[in-house]
Amino acid sequence: MERSIVHMDLDTFFVSCVRLQNAALEGIPLIVGGGDRGVVASCSYEARRFGVHSAMPIKMALRLCPEARVVKGDMELFSRYSNTVSQIIEEKAPVMEKASIDEFYLDITGMDKFHGSYKWTSELSSLITHETGLPISFALSVNKTVSKIATGEGKPRGNLEIPQLMVRQFLNPLSIRKIPMVGDATFKLLSRIAIRNIQTLAEMPVNVLQEMIGKNGTELWKKANGIDNTPVEPYRERKSLSTEDTFHQDTTDLAFLRSVLSSMVEKLAYQLRSEGWLTSNVTVKIRYSNFDTETRQMALAYTSSDHVLTSAVLESFGKLYQRRMSLRLVGVRFGKLVRGSYQINLFEDTQEMMSLYQAMDRIKNRFGAGAVMRGSGMHQPKIR
Template sequence: MDRAIVHMDLDTFFVSCERLTNSKLEGIPLVIGGGDRGVVASCSYEARIFGVRSAMPMKMALRLCPQAKVIKGDMELYSKLSNTVTQVIEEKAPLMEKASIDEHYLDISGIDKFHGSYKWTSELAASVTRETGLPISFALSVNKTVSKIATGEGKPKGNLQISENMVRPFLNPLSIRKIPMVGEATFTLLSRIGIRNIETLSEMPAEVLQQIIGKNGAELWRKANGIDLSPVEPYRERKSLSTDQTFHEDTTDIVFLKSILAGMVEKLAFKLRSEQWLTSTVVVSIKYSNFDTETKQCKVPYTSADHTLVRVVKELFDRLYQRRMTLRKVGIQFGGLVRGTYQINIFEDTQEMMALYQAMDKMKKRFGFDAVARGAGIILKCK
């Protein structure tokens, strides 16, 4: 049976959320993001006319569009509305995967026996807009890669249907940038050898492509040829991430304990970014040598940045560890998770910090987590 995979994407989601709460923002250039040294999280189509794009430095965005209204952003509002959209889709879709705060995949294979697949999806999109007030685009095709690319090509109002025999004609003329896994570095590398559109990429031998860009070469070749067998994963919302460490010997060494905590935060924060989560609740727990356990927690602005979370964890630990009795275990939990497609808290952090995290995460994914680490964790290797 042919697969029928839908990709649904909330249009300029952060902007649409702000306009729901303030109708005066309709029709004007609007930019969501941090301060002067921050980056653009989202922008309206009115701002895009001037060349403003997501992830652009805020200073550059305001040079291009000085009349734009800048709003810092409200992740709690965005998370709440995202969950409402998910509930509407979940009630009707046979199989749904929530890919990020504003994206969903649906597997509706076989549904055309009862309704036309495109008609059913159009009605679902209309239900989302009717019940939430948020505009949503979609595309229907044979796999996740093609449907995601098609959604982007159809925005803001055109919803596309790409049948199996139309996959290659649809993909061929597009830039390789349109393939989800192609970042700036891969695009630059391939451009240097004359590969700029998907058709040229698809005609390269997979083995050669693998030699050029590494282990992801074969996967990139498959996507360029419209091949993607990855399933739509059933939606299960993660509530928290946690880790703990029990010591071989009970200790009161504050420097050692804080270095342990810093290393634990770094691992958890890397996992947050890898799985595209932001946390809003930090919990620190300690267990004394007599097995008494104490915890403290606090709320934080949504983030997945090590430097923010390390500071909060150390402050909680200082407030928590008052008895100066030896400790046998420490633990950390990040809760109040929401989906986020950005690797750090773009509402607070600078472009330079964002670039640093992206570079570190890339090295960790390629060479292993221990390939690069914060200085605070070095003591772990010496202890």
């Protein structure tokens, strides 16, 4: 049976949420992001006409579009709207996968026996906009790759249906940049041998792509040919991330304990960014040598930045560890997680800090999580 896979994408989501809170921002060039040294998290179509785009330094964006209004992002607001949309879709769709804070995949295979699949999706899209005020685009096709590409081609508010017989016809003229797994490095590599559109890529011998790109060559070739058997994974929201260490010997060494906690934070923060999460709650746990266990929580603005989380954890630990007694265990937990498609906190971090985290994460992605770490976390705990 031919699959029916829907990709839904909330148009300029951060901008739309901000405008729902302040109607005076409608119709003007709008940038959502951090301060003067921050970057653009999202921008309105009015700002995009001037060349402004996501992840651009705000200073550069304002040079391109001096009349733009800059508004700081509010992850609590965005998370609330995202959860409302998730609930609406979950009530209607047989299977939903939440790909990010503003993207959803639906598997509605077989529903055309009872409703026209496109008509059903269009009605769901209208319901979301009616209930939330948020504009949304969608595309219906035979797999996740084609539906996602089609959503991008249909924006804003243009809804497409690409049946199996039209997949190659639809994909062929598009730039290879439209394929989700093609980044700047891959695009430059393929451009050197004149592969710039999807048809040329699809007609390449798959073994040549494997030699050029490695194991991802086969996957890229399949996507260029409109082949993607990846299932829509049912949505299950993660509530928290945590870790704890029990020592070989109980200790009162504050320098060692703070080093252990710093190392824990760095590893958990990298996991947050890798999985696309932000946290607004940290919990520190300690267990004394007599097995008394205590915890302390701290609320903070949504983030996945090591330096912010380390500061919060060490401050909590300092207030929690008051007894002159050895510790046998320490732990850290990040809670109240929200989905985000950004690898760092675009509303708080400066451009320089973002560049640092991106460089560190690239090294970790390639060589492993322990390939690079802060000096403050070099004292590694001995696990029992």
